[in-house]
Amino acid sequence: MSAAEPTFTLELQRIFDAQRKNAATVALTTAAERSEKLKVLLDYLMAHLTDIEKAMYDDFRKPSVEVQLGEVYTITSEIKFARKNLKHWLKPQRVPTPLGMIGTANYIRHEPKGNVLIISPWNYPLALAVKPLISAIAAGNVVMIKPSELTPHTSRFIKKMVSDLFAEEEVAVVEGDAEAATELLKLPFNHIFFTGAPTIGKIVMRAAAEHLASVTLELGGKSPNIIDETADIKKVAEMTAWSKGLNNGQTCIAADYVLIHASKKEAFIEAYRKALQEMYGDGAEHSDSxxxxxxxxxxxxxxxxxxxxxxxxxxxxxxxxxxxxxxYVEPTLLTNINNDMKIMQEEIFGPLLPILTYRTKEEVIAYINGREKPLALYIHSRSTENIEYFLKNTTAGDTVINDLMLQFGNAELPFGGVNNSGIGKSNGYFGFQEFSNLRGVSQRQFGTMKFLYPPYTPNVRKIMDLFVKYF
Structure with missing residues (x-):
């Protein structure tokens, strides 16, 4: 059914209204009830691993090991972490009481935002739909999910899974193209979680502004891979070749270009070539990996x-x-790069890797800070001084030192970009917070502030002067 048809719009409105009516009930669920929902989701995924692998192979020949690593493990570890910590997350969090507010108790309650929309991409079609769903369920929301139409087999699996596990008025999947997303964005959601390109992120943010909805934007951009003169070149080349080959380079946190000390360029190229030979043999087109x-x-x-x-x-x-x-695009290294090339103006999102060289650390900083803030920044060095210099003088959503792409799998770390590379954070507690309203509560336990009530006599003014000076 076309998203342009009135019946499609009416169907979206029907589902949205049913979820809005149910949101208050879902908001009152306990930690144990939400944990059980996540357990059911976990059990379903484990029981359907073969179906998941087949769907992704049919969509873009994704190897089963990469399905397990980049999709399934990402989700199952997140569920286990949320279930382990959810009871603690939902407890009111006491905060200190300043002396000027003596007589009150103060704490923070996490309450669900309500109706939320998740728009997920095609590159990790299961993980990037279900991982935010885990956070949304943990926070007690009702959810509509719009998976990518570019991976139809995986989208159908997500729709079946959700319909098997949840009532429509709690979680629902809407399939369709960009028109479907446009229609969904017209609805007054309380929060929108979008993963995709910055250009589309701006459209989502404009639509959210119409309803003053909060947003989480997981975007991307050009993430640099700094390799200094002290780095272990063989190890770095192997890591980089793996990260650019994983999912055929279609990963938002993959290094988008290399900034390598000029003295190590040729050694890196040769080590990269050898690493590819070890991973894919005489040609990646013949490899089932x-x-x-x-x-x-x-x-x-x-x-x-x-x-x-x-x-x-x-x-x-x-x-x-x-x-x-x-x-098919072969893993590729390019040199003699300049900024007039399209490959240096847009996020690559594929197995092409440009190499730029530098001679001073200041050149690295000038180049990175002259561009949009990256989602990820990678530093390969055995020099503590160099590592600290690169960290101190740059900004990025996340940084990994002497490895690549570890950050997304650690539920203890916040994941997300900065400005053009993203707004908001996900992973573990940070994802739970993203789908929650942090409600501050102050409760008077004894006394009053009556001594500051009108009329504002000289004595009241003296008391206020003391507050300003000392409290």
Whole structure:
């Protein structure tokens, strides 16, 4: 059914109204009740691993190990962490009482925001739909999910799973294209969680503003991978090759370009080539450990980046092969890069990796800070002084030192970007907070503030002067 049809819009409104009516009931559920919902979700996922793997293979030939690592483990570990901590999260949190408010007790209650919308992307179609759902359920919300139409097999699995486990008035999945998302964004949700490109994030934020809805925007951008002169080049090359090959480079926290000390450039290229040989043999197109680009549109986008870079003077030093009939792009390194190339102007979201060199740390800082704030920043160094310098002089959503892409899997760390790379945080307690209203409560236990009531006599003024000076 087309999202443009009036019946589709009416159906969305019907589901939304049913959820809004039910939101107050769901908000009153206990930690134990919410934990049980998460347990049921966990059991379902574990019972349908084969279905999940098949859906993602059918969508873009995603290897089963990558499904387990990037999709399933990400979700199951999040559920276990939330269930372990949910009772504690829901307890009122006492806060100190300043002397000027003596006689009161003060605390914070976490209450659900209410009706929430999750719009998830295609690159990790299960994890990036279900992980925010876990936080939304833990916080006690009702939820509508719009999965990506670019991974239809996985979207159908999500819809079936949700319909099997939840009443429609609590959690519902809406399938469809961009028109469906547009119709959903017209509804007065209390919170919207969107994962995708910054350009679409701006559209979501404008729509949310119409209803003064809060937003979490998990975006992306160009994340740098700094490699200094002290780094273990063999190890760094292996890590980088793995991270750019994982999901065929279609990962928002994958390094988008390398900034390497000029003295280590050639060693890195050779080590990268050897790492690819060890991982994928004589050609990644023959390996069952290498996914494909999700569709022909994104394949053509990457092919255009590659062709444009070469036309403007870039050199392909590793890889470069493409096969349109398979949506296949080989792991590729490029040198002689300049900022006029499309590959340096847009997030790559594929296995192409430009290499830039530097000679001084100041060059690194100037280059990174001259661009939008990245979602992730990677530092490879054995110098404590260099690491601290790069951390102190840059800003990023998250930073990993001497490894790559660890941050998303740690429920103890906040995950999210800064400005153009994102707004708000997810993971564990931070995701729970994102779907909660932090309600401050002050309760008078004894005494009053009557000594400050009118009339404002000289004595009242003296008391107020003391408050200002000492409290």
């Amino acid at each position: 290498y996914a494909r680009i999700v569709n022909s549109r994104h394949f053509n986008r990457l092919k255009d980046y590659l062709d444009d870079a070469v036309a403007k003077g870039a050199s392909i030093v590793v890889g470069g092969k493409t096969l349109a009939e398979q949506n």
